[in-house]
Every structure is written in C-alpha cells, then in structure tokens.
Amino acid sequence: MTSDNSIFIGPKPFMNYVTAVVMQFTMKNADEIVIKARGKFISRAVDVAEVATKRFLEGQAGVKGIVTGSEEFQNKEGKLVRVSAIEITLGRK
C-alpha cells in the first residue's frame, strides 16, 4: 500500500474527506484506501467511512477491516502522551 491511498482525517470540512475517498475509487480507480485518524478525529473517520460507503459508493465499496492502536509522542512540555489511533480500510466490492 502506498501512502497515496491513505487519507488522514483532521479538522477540514467534513465533505472534503468524503469527496477525497469517493474520488480515489471513482477517478483514480483505487482498489483499497485507508482512512486514518487519531484522538478526537476517530469519530470523524468512522463518519467519513460510513457516508462514503453508504451514500456515495453503495454496492461499489465497503469497509474491509478496522484496526485500532495507540501512539505515543512527547507534547510541548516534554511529557509522554498516549493517543488512540484508527485505520479503516475500504475496499472495492
């Protein structure tokens, strides 16, 4: 999987992400894309996956697998912080 097939969910307008996912399947002919998010954006990643597959790509693509994990990094104060992460793989049907 190349990083081209990953979409990282952040604070941009919701439909930007949905459009990006749909475009990967319809215009770029991707077989699989991975929606990634951390922390509070995890809920949004699930929303993007649901809206993309159920409203725009129904019958064409669906959720193939979901993996969660934790990432650790140092914050500005040098403290080690743990944050949850999710990767939702969508695949062509």
Place this chain on the structure above:
Amino acid sequence: MTSDNSIFIGPKPFMNYVTAVVMQFTMKNADEIVIKARGKFISRAVDVAEVATKRFLEGQAGVKGIVTGSEEFQNKEGKLVRVSAIEITLGRK
C-alpha cells in the same frame, strides 16, 4: 452474547468505563465483552479499549474485532438523523 457483556460509552468519567471493562474480565470472568458507542463517543470507545487492554489487561485480553455502522433516528424536530456507531469486541487471550 448477553447484554450483560456490553458496555455503552457515554459522558461519564473516562475511568468508570475502563474499570467496568477490567472488572468484567477480572471479577466476572467474562470471555468476551463488547464496547459500544455512537457519534462523538466513538473516539472515547477506542480510548477505553486501548487503555483497558494495554495498561490493565496486557497479555490477558485484546481487541478481537471491530464493526462500524450507521443508526438512524428521529430527532426532536422529527427530522431523520444519521449517526455512526462502533462495536469493539474484546476477548480473553
């Protein structure tokens, strides 16, 4: 699966949910529990699963499967609203 083995994530203090998960495995001897959440609480559900399995139940329990979906319901104004949902199944190792 009985509903006793489900934990629904909401706005209560974070550690309440982690404790509930850990107790199911350690005190009630559950083989499997399901963490459920909707909307913005999805991120929290992943956090609960991560902290419970990695900090408190390491080597004892882990994530066995994750399913996402959408639920529709009528809001106060009678409008049909779609909300994403997640179910994270934890199992004994």
